[in-house]
Amino acid sequence: MQIAIDGPASTGKSTVAKIIAKKLDFLYVDTGAMYRSLTYFGLKNKIDLNNEELLTNLLKSMNYDSRVINNRLHFFVNSEDVTQEIRNPIVAKNVSQVASYPSVRKHLISLQQNIAGNQNVVMDGRDIGTVVLPSADYKFFLTADxxxxxxxxxxxxxxxxxxxxxxxxxxxxxxxxxxxxKQMVMAKDAILIDTGEMSIDQVVNSLMNKIQR
Ligand code: CDP
Ligand code: CDP
Structure with missing residues (x-):
């Protein structure tokens, strides 16, 4: 089963996706962390973020992995733990530009599709329900003021x-x-949930009520 959770920043996607994946014993995939990792290494290696080709080459040299350590999900790129670094405001400021490049998207979308494969997965991002997993069993689009x-x-x-x-x-x-x-379009068959006035538990329950196993 595939569950897609999309929506803009801080609507609760990753928090809710992680809880649901744990409850269902599904794999959780944070696609934003991949775009953030590329941005982080681009900045660290002083690559001109206007240069799509250099960024794509960098991306092709990156091996992405995630593991739970002490109950917390950690992200690794080429075995380096970048969990903290990819959340820095400087990364947030530049990530949309990096994510706008077609060759970057092409590479990461196919990586995300390969990771999902035939597994039970909860994946969050911007284009999961529309592009990465268009035939997902459940699609949610979270929003908030x-x-x-x-x-x-x-x-x-x-x-x-x-x-x-x-x-x-x-x-x-x-x-x-x-x-x-441009890359954040709600799928026609997605369920829209405004999380503005909801607690995390309420959002989780609202999604879980829709998901039938
Ligand atoms: O956690 P937050 O919502 O702040 O962002 P994120 O999910 O970590 O994603 C960071 C950035 O990556 C987004 O602002 C998008 O520019 C890009 N992104 C994307 O283009 N497509 C995705 N599937 C996921 C993220
Ligand atoms: O992944 P995304 O950027 O959509 O959001 P998140 O990182 O899961 O959530 C951003 C912050 O908002 C976290 O600190 C959540 O605990 C909080 N949040 C909340 O307080 N109430 C909600 N209904 C959703 C998120």
Whole structure:
């Protein structure tokens, strides 16, 4: 069975996808982490982010892996743990540009499709229900007001000691929505859920109620 969860930043996709995957004992695949990893290594290796060809070559040299350690999902690229680094605001700021390149998308989409294979999977991203797994058994599209999403990021950042104002985060979230709009289309057969006024548990229950095993 394939479950696709799409939607803009901070709607709760990854939190909810992880819980559902655990409940169902399915594989969880975070596609955003792949775009973020490429952006992180592009920045680290001082690659010009306007250069699609160099970025695609870098991507082809990257081996992506994820494992649960102490109850937390960790991401590895060529065996380096990049779990923390890929969440930095500088990565969030540049990731949409990197994700806009057709050759980057082509490579990662086929990698994601190969990972899913015939397994039971919960995959979250922007284009899972439309492009990566168009015949997924269940498709969800999460949404929420940008101000609520910025507040969620603000609280997350605070815990990590990152100091960005709420206003800066609203601007950053709206900018990313705009830049992602081309690759973020809700599938016609997706179920739309506004998570703005919902707790994580409520969102999880709402999805679980729709999923029949
Ligand atoms: O967690 P958050 O929603 O902030 O973002 P993410 O899921 O980690 O994705 C980071 C970025 O990767 C997005 O803003 C998109 O630019 C890109 N992305 C994409 O283009 N397609 C996907 N399937 C997943 C992410
Ligand atoms: O993956 P995505 O960027 O869509 O969102 P996330 O990383 O799962 O969630 C962003 C933050 O919002 C996390 O700290 C969640 O705990 C929080 N959140 C929430 O408080 N209530 C919700 N209904 C959804 C997410």
């Amino acid at each position: 940008p101000k609520i999403r910025a507040k969620r990021r603000f609280l997350e950042n605070k815990k990590k000691g990152i100091n960005l104002s709420l206003e800066e985060l609203v601007t950053a979230i709206k900018r990313r929505d705009e830049l992602d709009s």
